[in-house]
Amino acid sequence: MTGLDVRGLHKAFGPQPVLTGIDLGVPEGSLTAILGPSGSGKTTLLRVIAGFERADEGTVTVGGRLVENSHHALPPEQRGIGYVPQEGSLFPHLTVAANIAFGVRRPGRQRRRPKEEGVRRGGRRAGASTDLLLEMVGLTGLGSRYPHQLSGGQQQRVALARALAINPALVLLDEPFSSLDAGLKASVRADVQDVLRAEGITAVLVTHDQDEALSIADQVAVIRDGCIGQCGTPQELYDHPVDPDMAQFLGDANLVTATIDGSQVATPFGTLPIRVHGRSAATNGSVVALVRPEQLTLSIKASGNGMPGTVTRTQFHGHDTVITIEPTSALPLAPAVIRDPTVDQHLITVRADGNLVVADGTPVEITAAGSVVTWPATS
Amino acid sequence: MTDTVADAPVLVTSALPPTVTARHRRPVLLWVLAGAVTVLLALPVVYVVAQATKSGWSEIVRLVLRSFTLELVWNTARLSVAVTLACAVIGTTTAWFVERTDLPGRRLWAVVVVLPVAIPDFVVGFGWVSVTPSVHGFFGALLVMTLALYPLFYLPVAASFRGADPGQEEVARSLGLGRMATFRRVTLSQARPALLGGCVLVSLALLAEYGAFEILRYQTLTTEIFFESQRSYNIPVASSLSLILVVLSLAVLGGDAAARGRGRVARSARVARAGTVHRLGRWTVPSLLGFVALTVLALGVPIGVIVYWLFNSGTTTLPASTSMVGAALTTAGYAAGAGALATLLALPVALLAVRHPRRSTRVLERSTFIVQAIPGLIIALALVYFSIRGLRVFYQSSPLLILGYSIMFFPLALVAVRTSVAQAPVELEEVARSLGRRPLEVWWRVVLPLVGPGLAAAFSLVFLSTVTELTLTLVLVPTGVQTLATQFWAYTTNLSYGAAAPYAGLMIAIAVVPSYVLGRWFNRLPARTREPA
Numbered sequence: 001m002t003g004l005d006v007r008g009l010h011k012a013f014g015p016q017p018v019l020t021g022i023d024l025g026v027p028e029g030s031l032t033a034i035l036g037p038s039g040s041g042k043t044t045l046l047r048v049i050a051g052f053e054r055a056d057e058g059t060v061t062v063g064g065r066l067v068e069n070s071h072h073a074l075p076p077e078q079r080g081i082g083y084v085p086q087e088g089s090l091f092p093h094l095t096v097a098a099n100i101a102f103g104v105r106r107p108g109r110q111r112r113r114p115k116e117e118g119v120r121r122g123g124r125r126a127g128a129s130t131d132l133l134l135e136m137v138g139l140t141g142l143g144s145r146y147p148h149q150l151s152g153g154q155q156q157r158v159a160l161a162r163a164l165a166i167n168p169a170l171v172l173l174d175e176p177f178s179s180l181d182a183g184l185k186a187s188v189r190a191d192v193q194d195v196l197r198a199e200g201i202t203a204v205l206v207t208h209d210q211d212e213a214l215s216i217a218d219q220v221a222v223i224r225d226g227c228i229g230q231c232g233t234p235q236e237l238y239d240h241p242v243d244p245d246m247a248q249f250l251g252d253a254n255l256v257t258a259t260i261d262g263s264q265v266a267t268p269f270g271t272l273p274i275r276v277h278g279r280s281a282a283t284n285g286s287v288v289a290l291v292r293p294e295q296l297t298l299s300i301k302a303s304g305n306g307m308p309g310t311v312t313r314t315q316f317h318g319h320d321t322v323i324t325i326e327p328t329s330a331l332p333l334a335p336a337v338i339r340d341p342t343v344d345q346h347l348i349t350v351r352a353d354g355n356l357v358v359a360d361g362t363p364v365e366i367t368a369a370g371s372v373v374t375w376p377a378t379s
Numbered sequence: 380m381t382d383t384v385a386d387a388p389v390l391v392t393s394a395l396p397p398t399v400t401a402r403h404r405r406p407v408l409l410w411v412l413a414g415a416v417t418v419l420l421a422l423p424v425v426y427v428v429a430q431a432t433k434s435g436w437s438e439i440v441r442l443v444l445r446s447f448t449l450e451l452v453w454n455t456a457r458l459s460v461a462v463t464l465a466c467a468v469i470g471t472t473t474a475w476f477v478e479r480t481d482l483p484g485r486r487l488w489a490v491v492v493v494l495p496v497a498i499p500d501f502v503v504g505f506g507w508v509s510v511t512p513s514v515h516g517f518f519g520a521l522l523v524m525t526l527a528l529y530p531l532f533y534l535p536v537a538a539s540f541r542g543a544d545p546g547q548e549e550v551a552r553s554l555g556l557g558r559m560a561t562f563r564r565v566t567l568s569q570a571r572p573a574l575l576g577g578c579v580l581v582s583l584a585l586l587a588e589y590g591a592f593e594i595l596r597y598q599t600l601t602t603e604i605f606f607e608s609q610r611s612y613n614i615p616v617a618s619s620l621s622l623i624l625v626v627l628s629l630a631v632l633g634g635d636a637a638a639r640g641r642g643r644v645a646r647s648a649r650v651a652r653a654g655t656v657h658r659l660g661r662w663t664v665p666s667l668l669g670f671v672a673l674t675v676l677a678l679g680v681p682i683g684v685i686v687y688w689l690f691n692s693g694t695t696t697l698p699a700s701t702s703m704v705g706a707a708l709t710t711a712g713y714a715a716g717a718g719a720l721a722t723l724l725a726l727p728v729a730l731l732a733v734r735h736p737r738r739s740t741r742v743l744e745r746s747t748f749i750v751q752a753i754p755g756l757i758i759a760l761a762l763v764y765f766s767i768r769g770l771r772v773f774y775q776s777s778p779l780l781i782l783g784y785s786i787m788f789f790p791l792a793l794v795a796v797r798t799s800v801a802q803a804p805v806e807l808e809e810v811a812r813s814l815g816r817r818p819l820e821v822w823w824r825v826v827l828p829l830v831g832p833g834l835a836a837a838f839s840l841v842f843l844s845t846v847t848e849l850t851l852t853l854v855l856v857p858t859g860v861q862t863l864a865t866q867f868w869a870y871t872t873n874l875s876y877g878a879a880a881p882y883a884g885l886m887i888a889i890a891v892v893p894s895y896v897l898g899r900w901f902n903r904l905p906a907r908t909r910e911p912a
Contacts, residue, residue, distance in 0.1 A: 051812070052812075075817075082813065083814075102811065163813075166814055
């Protein structure tokens, strides 16, 4: 059973196309993160699913029930989709309890709903009391407070409880953690993930933070130029990005020019096996290879096996240290394939153990382990 | 599931209702309504231009260049500048003492110094003239108008002191600036938009004032326009003077826009932290004496005079209480009508400006503020002109008077309504819809509770201003109908001060309640959400 299915979705604001053919399937009970840079259209996609914007083309199906196609659209109040906006958007004139109960209809006043409704609706939590929901999001006893008396993290939790109170077939979260500070972000994120998991709720979360997407979601869909660039589990995306740009977007990446030799690739760091994947496997000759920083190892002693270079910067993160190295001889790097202009294309990034201490200017040698992803050099 | 989804559109389409989401349709209805409001507001301008072109430009130039006209312009201009400066000094000083020092009784003073706003200018004039006839001419007008208008500076400047980022002052001190230098270079520049706003409010009020100047025997453009149009029925002279008056008012607005354009007040952080409170020390007593003196002059004199006449005039000159009750009810009725209508007229313009912020809607919203520059007298003359020519039935009718008030006080209503509409961001409506509530329910349960207080404030602002309005009322009031202001005026011009006093007292009493609401509302507002009026 698919929790959410989006097909061929197009949306333009005036002459400006925003979404150009989105296809996305979200399995029931799973959490999908839609990841994209700001302005990529991810919020627009969420708003179309929620029914706040109308799609120009395409269909949206929620829990097997069609809610939108190019001719017809259900208004938001008939979709049964919980929505958690960026800043929480709690009703400032209502208490926390009244906020949560806002969408709950008293028994007897329940309005007739179409029969195509998802199986989960129909009352498992129909009478779920405000107290239960408050407890679920860890805010027991705060029901009589007003939104302005809550911290940012608490407001987000209330917004989630309010969305869950209507027993939704799907919950949409629009960058729900972006306004929280780092420490709070991690804990609210974990709590939200727990609640969604425990309740088995289908959820779609929009974010521009790739760490967030990779750590919280069952499935990540990267939105790029108005369509889904790649969709898969976090591991799939990290290990098998479809192109160098995607590799760069999903984390630190060293992209170097390498030469294919059978099932091996000759990189500046040594010869490594190819991770068989898609079209890259068929390539011969010169390719672009992805080596993640954690695949690289530094050694101070010269062995002649690795690539020599000089340390230019170290950033200590506690659990690990990120070291930037300038290669001694000009590297056959692959700048042409990287679209992000902020990436310094001449330096190599290495992620090393947290207790490694190297002074700037130290000559080092880099070797690599594991397998690499390759793409045709001319892509 | 994928297969069924592919089939689904065909199967279920018929079960779907047609699109209900209207969000991305162009807000046609709003545009039509807001456009109609703008046209209505433009009527006085159309009138002035029509009159001017009718009498011909050479005639206008001849009338304008008369030495008498130039004297009127000089009278008007020098008083405007003098009163604005005096109000700026008093308003800013009192605001600083109330907001930034440990002056004893700050909360009480915050209310007391605003109260003169509830006393009509012509009542302040009446008070001073009946104390001593030596208050007249330029200095009399300067004294009376300063005491009557300084709260127009106090209110925005105090709000800006309250909302200003205290961090900037702290940084200035840490960079080596002394107290005075910090006040001059940081505090005042933070209050710059508020000061400019105060200048505009005071000078426009002065340009439009009639009653107080008539009592103080000080001739300005407005008093002369009133005389020419209402007494000697010399319409060409009245309209060419109106043209000058409108040009002067527009110059005030233009100067404000130019001055605003050059400086930006950036606020780096939204802090709830209060500003530094300066300790007065040995200056406490002199400061308190200053506040007491100001209160005596601005409140004590007019109210004292009214109370004196209430107890000391022969019973024979006291008007029959039935006519007082009648006038009070009429006034309250007109004021309520004007409050409701102005708020209603402001709604589409505010909704368009807040909900659909585009260049076009900004221009539309801005254009409605031009009404500010049109004195009530000219609005009244315009309505007379159009009702005589177009809708004869409305001539000398209560609806026309209420319409006049609504046009005159539209900018007040718009400022309040705009702020209140911004209290209910569209995201809240969307969330409410997603929680299963239909649009009407959403309006009732979310939008109205959030917007309501602001609408009440808009209503009160207009109500208060209407109760104490004299000039437009004198021109448009239906024959035989008496309001508090017209009755007061009738007795005052006959020098029956004792008979006039109770009407002034009633006017102030009726105006105090809304002005309290207004004060509360200003206090609650953070400075940055206020619309630069």
